Amino acid sequence: MANPITKQGYDTIQTELDHLIKVEREELKITIAEARELGDLKENAEYHAAKEKQGVVEGRISQLQGILASCEVIDPSTIKSDKVVFGATITILNMETDESQTVKIVGESESDMKKGLISYNSPLGKALIGKQEGDEVVVRAPKGDIEYEVESIEFK
Numbered sequence: 001m002a003n004p005i006t007k008q009g010y011d012t013i014q015t016e017l018d019h020l021i022k023v024e025r026e027e028l029k030i031t032i033a034e035a036r037e038l039g040d041l042k043e044n045a046e047y048h049a050a051k052e053k054q055g056v057v058e059g060r061i062s063q064l065q066g067i068l069a070s071c072e073v074i075d076p077s078t079i080k081s082d083k084v085v086f087g088a089t090i091t092i093l094n095m096e097t098d099e100s101q102t103v104k105i106v107g108e109s110e111s112d113m114k115k116g117l118i119s120y121n122s123p124l125g126k127a128l129i130g131k132q133e134g135d136e137v138v139v140r141a142p143k144g145d146i147e148y149e150v151e152s153i154e155f156k
Contacts, residue, residue, distance in 0.1 A: 002072035004086050004120065009110030010073050017064040020057055028054045067109045076104075079155045084128045086120050089154045092128070095136070095147040105129070124148075 035047035076087030089104045103116045111119035127137040139146045
């Protein structure tokens, strides 16, 4: 099964991948070539540092290519639903603190709680899926259960 991802998440990953391939990889090739010219590779710190960074960059390139190869792009603006589904932007009210926050349900590879992007597989994401405006949800958290009310659902 393909992993869902928003268009914005896909574009962000594609941009990072392009940068790694076109900029980082090319700069490392030059750095490694210059370090080789310095002579003895056994005691050449620049060479070893560049080779180590090259391994990290190649690993990240493979990881990003894997994400893009196994994902399905979903455009939230085309979704018509009165329930919370993937791609929904939801305003929720924390019943205990009486504070509202807006979150968007996204794919795992693009989730970032600081930006309000939560994975559909996270405890909050799982609790919200299928709910409607006015529904209450209980999320099991390490510090105890948290109750939320779904205030609004948008697809943008």
